Amino acid sequence: MSADDPIDRRPPNADGTDRKPKERRKKLKAKIRELEAEIAETRGKAAEEEPLYGLTPRVEAAVVRALAQERAAVIPRLLRPLHPADQADLIERLDAGQRSSLFAALGAAFNPEILSYLDETVREEVVDLLGEEQITSFLPEMDSDDAIELIGELDEEEQARILKALPAKDRVMLEEGLTFPEDSAGRLMQREMVVVPTHWTVGQTIDFLRTFNDLPDDFYDIFVVDPAHRPVGELALSRLLRSKRPMRVSDIMHRDFRKIPAAMDQEEVALLFRQYGLVAAPVVSEDDRLLGVITVDDVVDVIHEEAEEDIMRLGGVGEIDLYGSSWDTAKARFPWLVVNLATAIAASMVIGAFDATIEKVVALAVLMPLVASMGGNAGTQTLTVAVRALATRDLTARNAAKFVAKETLVGSLNGLAFAALVAATSMVWFGDLHIAWIIALAMVINLVVAGLVGTLIPLGLDRFNIDPAVASGVFLTTVTDVVGFFTFLGLATLILL
Amino acid sequence: MSADDPIDRRPPNADGTDRKPKERRKKLKAKIRELEAEIAETRGKAAEEEPLYGLTPRVEAAVVRALAQERAAVIPRLLRPLHPADQADLIERLDAGQRSSLFAALGAAFNPEILSYLDETVREEVVDLLGEEQITSFLPEMDSDDAIELIGELDEEEQARILKALPAKDRVMLEEGLTFPEDSAGRLMQREMVVVPTHWTVGQTIDFLRTFNDLPDDFYDIFVVDPAHRPVGELALSRLLRSKRPMRVSDIMHRDFRKIPAAMDQEEVALLFRQYGLVAAPVVSEDDRLLGVITVDDVVDVIHEEAEEDIMRLGGVGEIDLYGSSWDTAKARFPWLVVNLATAIAASMVIGAFDATIEKVVALAVLMPLVASMGGNAGTQTLTVAVRALATRDLTARNAAKFVAKETLVGSLNGLAFAALVAATSMVWFGDLHIAWIIALAMVINLVVAGLVGTLIPLGLDRFNIDPAVASGVFLTTVTDVVGFFTFLGLATLILL
Numbered sequence: 001m002s003a004d005d006p007i008d009r010r011p012p013n014a015d016g017t018d019r020k021p022k023e024r025r026k027k028l029k030a031k032i033r034e035l036e037a038e039i040a041e042t043r044g045k046a047a048e049e050e051p052l053y054g055l056t057p058r059v060e061a062a063v064v065r066a067l068a069q070e071r072a073a074v075i076p077r078l079l080r081p082l083h084p085a086d087q088a089d090l091i092e093r094l095d096a097g098q099r100s101s102l103f104a105a106l107g108a109a110f111n112p113e114i115l116s117y118l119d120e121t122v123r124e125e126v127v128d129l130l131g132e133e134q135i136t137s138f139l140p141e142m143d144s145d146d147a148i149e150l151i152g153e154l155d156e157e158e159q160a161r162i163l164k165a166l167p168a169k170d171r172v173m174l175e176e177g178l179t180f181p182e183d184s185a186g187r188l189m190q191r192e193m194v195v196v197p198t199h200w201t202v203g204q205t206i207d208f209l210r211t212f213n214d215l216p217d218d219f220y221d222i223f224v225v226d227p228a229h230r231p232v233g234e235l236a237l238s239r240l241l242r243s244k245r246p247m248r249v250s251d252i253m254h255r256d257f258r259k260i261p262a263a264m265d266q267e268e269v270a271l272l273f274r275q276y277g278l279v280a281a282p283v284v285s286e287d288d289r290l291l292g293v294i295t296v297d298d299v300v301d302v303i304h305e306e307a308e309e310d311i312m313r314l315g316g317v318g319e320i321d322l323y324g325s326s327w328d329t330a331k332a333r334f335p336w337l338v339v340n341l342a343t344a345i346a347a348s349m350v351i352g353a354f355d356a357t358i359e360k361v362v363a364l365a366v367l368m369p370l371v372a373s374m375g376g377n378a379g380t381q382t383l384t385v386a387v388r389a390l391a392t393r394d395l396t397a398r399n400a401a402k403f404v405a406k407e408t409l410v411g412s413l414n415g416l417a418f419a420a421l422v423a424a425t426s427m428v429w430f431g432d433l434h435i436a437w438i439i440a441l442a443m444v445i446n447l448v449v450a451g452l453v454g455t456l457i458p459l460g461l462d463r464f465n466i467d468p469a470v471a472s473g474v475f476l477t478t479v480t481d482v483v484g485f486f487t488f489l490g491l492a493t494l495i496l497l
Numbered sequence: 498m499s500a501d502d503p504i505d506r507r508p509p510n511a512d513g514t515d516r517k518p519k520e521r522r523k524k525l526k527a528k529i530r531e532l533e534a535e536i537a538e539t540r541g542k543a544a545e546e547e548p549l550y551g552l553t554p555r556v557e558a559a560v561v562r563a564l565a566q567e568r569a570a571v572i573p574r575l576l577r578p579l580h581p582a583d584q585a586d587l588i589e590r591l592d593a594g595q596r597s598s599l600f601a602a603l604g605a606a607f608n609p610e611i612l613s614y615l616d617e618t619v620r621e622e623v624v625d626l627l628g629e630e631q632i633t634s635f636l637p638e639m640d641s642d643d644a645i646e647l648i649g650e651l652d653e654e655e656q657a658r659i660l661k662a663l664p665a666k667d668r669v670m671l672e673e674g675l676t677f678p679e680d681s682a683g684r685l686m687q688r689e690m691v692v693v694p695t696h697w698t699v700g701q702t703i704d705f706l707r708t709f710n711d712l713p714d715d716f717y718d719i720f721v722v723d724p725a726h727r728p729v730g731e732l733a734l735s736r737l738l739r740s741k742r743p744m745r746v747s748d749i750m751h752r753d754f755r756k757i758p759a760a761m762d763q764e765e766v767a768l769l770f771r772q773y774g775l776v777a778a779p780v781v782s783e784d785d786r787l788l789g790v791i792t793v794d795d796v797v798d799v800i801h802e803e804a805e806e807d808i809m810r811l812g813g814v815g816e817i818d819l820y821g822s823s824w825d826t827a828k829a830r831f832p833w834l835v836v837n838l839a840t841a842i843a844a845s846m847v848i849g850a851f852d853a854t855i856e857k858v859v860a861l862a863v864l865m866p867l868v869a870s871m872g873g874n875a876g877t878q879t880l881t882v883a884v885r886a887l888a889t890r891d892l893t894a895r896n897a898a899k900f901v902a903k904e905t906l907v908g909s910l911n912g913l914a915f916a917a918l919v920a921a922t923s924m925v926w927f928g929d930l931h932i933a934w935i936i937a938l939a940m941v942i943n944l945v946v947a948g949l950v951g952t953l954i955p956l957g958l959d960r961f962n963i964d965p966a967v968a969s970g971v972f973l974t975t976v977t978d979v980v981g982f983f984t985f986l987g988l989a990t991l992i993l994l
Contacts, residue, residue, distance in 0.1 A: 085774070238714075241707070276580055279715070304800055311885055330911050348864060362855050369844055409827075422838070
């Protein structure tokens with residue numbers, strides 16, 4: 001295709017020639033055919049390349065090209081065949097300028113479903129681009145959980161204005177949803193569900209499903225409630241379908257199901273779903289009334305987010321910041337590095353206490369990072385296992401003592417192995433038996449300490465309800481650095497001077 | 498309750514007294530009442546404490562006590578009310594001795610479903626305890642995916658013997674399943690599913706479901722296939738239920754669904770489910786024939802496992818090893834520590850090259866860990882984001898250049914900030930302006946390098962199809978240590994000597 005603007009925007013006669021309207025129409029039509037061919041080719045090739053993902057490199061490049069060339073009319077046609085999740089990915093990948101052109105080009109063709117697939121940082125920006133009026137018009141169309149998530153991210157004034165503009169029914173539903181704490185089951189649940197009373201028969205239930213219009217799009221379970229709207233049974237559709245019409249739902253329903261309190265943290269909800277392989281679970285209020293349902297597909301995102309959070313925290317990053325600006329990212333990472341600087345200075349002070357020793361035996365300065373670094377790495381291994389085992393409830397107060405004992409033993413075993421290795425290395429390097437003995441001893445001590453501290457720190461933080469993923473690493477390396485330098489240089493001072 | 502053995506095992510008259518059979522029966526009955534009260538109390542209190550999890554501390558303690566006191570008869574009664582997932586947790590927490598007593602006590606009361614909930618290390622041990630004969634009898638009862646997973650973990654000889662002993666139908670199914678690569682969609686899928694031809698009506702389908710006995714326990718979607726058994730549509734049960742009997746399934750089925758090739762890696766499957774919020778997806782052979790179905794609850798475990806794998810690899814641990822022995826754990830962690838030792842020695846050699854400088858200015862030895870440590874931490878932040886973004890496909894070849902540029906800029910920004918901080922610290926400490934300038938310059942250089950290398954290493958490993966989580970950390974800290982020590986000590990040699 002040609003690189004010039006496909007839609008001729010020159011006013012008639014702008015270049016001084018006498019261009020006839022017919023000629024211009026013909027030119028435009030030719031351009032349109034060309035573009036349509038391009039779109040068809042883009043889609044065809046895309047399908048060949050990666051048939052399972054809609055957003056292929058080709059589609060992305062075509063959108064970026066159309067934005068650069070200000071061919072606004074092509075944008076909705078390029079986006080329409082994409083799944084909202086793929087459209088969200090595309091929006092995330094654009095820079096701020098491209099994003100606002102894209103929204104200008106899309107206009108009413110913007111699919112509100114995209115919002116629930118967007119990364120939080122990008123969603124905030126998109127919400128600003130769309131404006132309050134459009135957000136207000138989208139909310140009633142969205143699933144209740146997505147709508148509450150969206151409005152929950154706005155500031156209080158915006159929330160109040162938007163809620164006021166909504167129809168009463170939607171407003172009440174959203175206001176009620178916002179009363180649940182963030183990241184709780186109450187926020188995660190969907191209010192759209194099918195509920196029947198215990199005395200109904202299979203036939204009544206099926207007839208109800210066939211005639212009632214305001215049902216959720218897709219559902220897998222029906223909940224059976226008593227007159228006080230307390231859930232007493234769960235009924236899988238496959239079970240309903242296979243039962244005879246005169247049967248009562250109370251005779252075929254599953255009575256042994258798990259009810260989730262609305263205030264439960266979403267991490268806990270995810271653990272329950274994973275533990276028991278649940279597909280759907282009813283959410284209940286404090287007085288046991290049925291409020292909504294959480295299905296396993298909502299939990300998939302929670303599991304992903306919670307694991308992601310642990311990874312990021314262990315790596316010293318607050319949250320994944322792929323789409324933030326360099327300045328925001330640097331600012332967000334700064335506090336963690338300050339903490340690290342403080343602990344590194346503590347380690348330096350330990351070295352400083354032994355400067356007289358180092359001045360006499362400079363080999364110590366060369367070897368000292370070995371002990372500290374091995375302690376840090378061995379401790380991190382232990383710590384990683386502890387943090388995850390705590391998160392998945394595999395490690396609890398009940399087996400903590402056993403775990404600490406085991407990790408300390410593992411530290412001793414590897415401590416002995418690496419004591420031998422570093423002693424040999426330092427003998428070859430400096431030929432000094434004293435130094436070899438000193439580094440070997442320091443290594444054993446530091447690796448035992450690493451095993452002990454790598455378990456005790458996360459267990460201690462967890463006891464005080466602090467997420468062990470967020471702070472363990474810094475405490476650990478402080479201890480292994482300080483102990484590493486202190487034992488090595490301290491032993492050297494005792495033995496060599 | 499009393500701590501002594503509740504069931505009197507003394508032979509009559511063993512202590513010389515003449516004990517009457519009636520008296521003994523009475524004693525036994527009293528003991529049984531006591532035990533039943535204990536069990537009831539255990540359950541009641543358990544329900545109060547943590548009603549959502551079956552395996553409460555109380556139940557666990559009761560089982561451990563019963564095992565210690567060799568009261569074998571109580572074990573099955575304590576375990577029966579627990580969900581198989583909770584029974585699996587209990588088995589994982591026991592030590593090897595307790596575990597074998599438990600199996601002896603359980604006997605035929607062992608529920609094969611427990612096997613699919615066990616951690617791999619523990620499952621291997623349990624499979625040995627159960628023996629080939631019992632495993633062979635369990636396999637036909639299990640879901641196809643669980644059965645294939647179980648047999649896939651055995652060695653080839655065992656596999657062959659067990660397969661030979663199975664009924665032909667089960668054998669063929671398992672043999673076929675084993676032909677798919679480990680961790681592929683073919684291993685993850687269930688073969689139990691409901692399939693109907695395109696020409697069927699809603700009425701025919703419902704009648705089929707009501708009369709056909711060999712259906713899966715629970716299912717949410719029906720697949721519609723053409724005569725060559727290629728999937729052409731997906732039909733949610735909720736849709737089927739709401740449609741009139743004479744409608745054709747081909748008119749109401751969903752045609753726009755995603756087919757998963759049987760060879761696809763499970764990580765890719767999980768990404769697809771998460772991306773598009775899928776609930777179920779058909780798995781097809783190379784010639785597009787329907788082989789089975791993957792449902793979102795299978796994917797929950799995969800998402801968890803894949804994130805866990807990344808966390809463990811970033812922490813330098815092969816896999817979570819909570820249930821391995823100390824010896825096995827130490828052995829498994831050894832290779833990673835050897836790699837770390839090698840890189841630490843490389844860093845020491847850099848220091849060694851400047852020993853003459855350190856001998857003259859011992860303050861350098863005190864300050865040098867600061868530069869290396871800050872570089873390592875800043876690099877780890879970048880690396881963590883890169884590794885996760887690669888795993889979730891948010892970072893690809895398409896936006897790699899932008900990401901590298903951003904992270905390098907972030908490194909420069911924080912480099913300047915920390916240069917100022919460490920320069921001030923070293924001025925206060927050593928009062929030497931030259932050293933302050935040297936450490937500031939080294940800090941900026943090392944943090945820029947950390948940002949650059951923290952992105953380039955994972956991107957490079959990914960390009961060569963090596964999991965960036967597994968090896969990035971070691972490369973990174975080698976670079977930041979070597980660059981940190983080299984620039985700091987090198988600049989000092991140039992300027993101070």
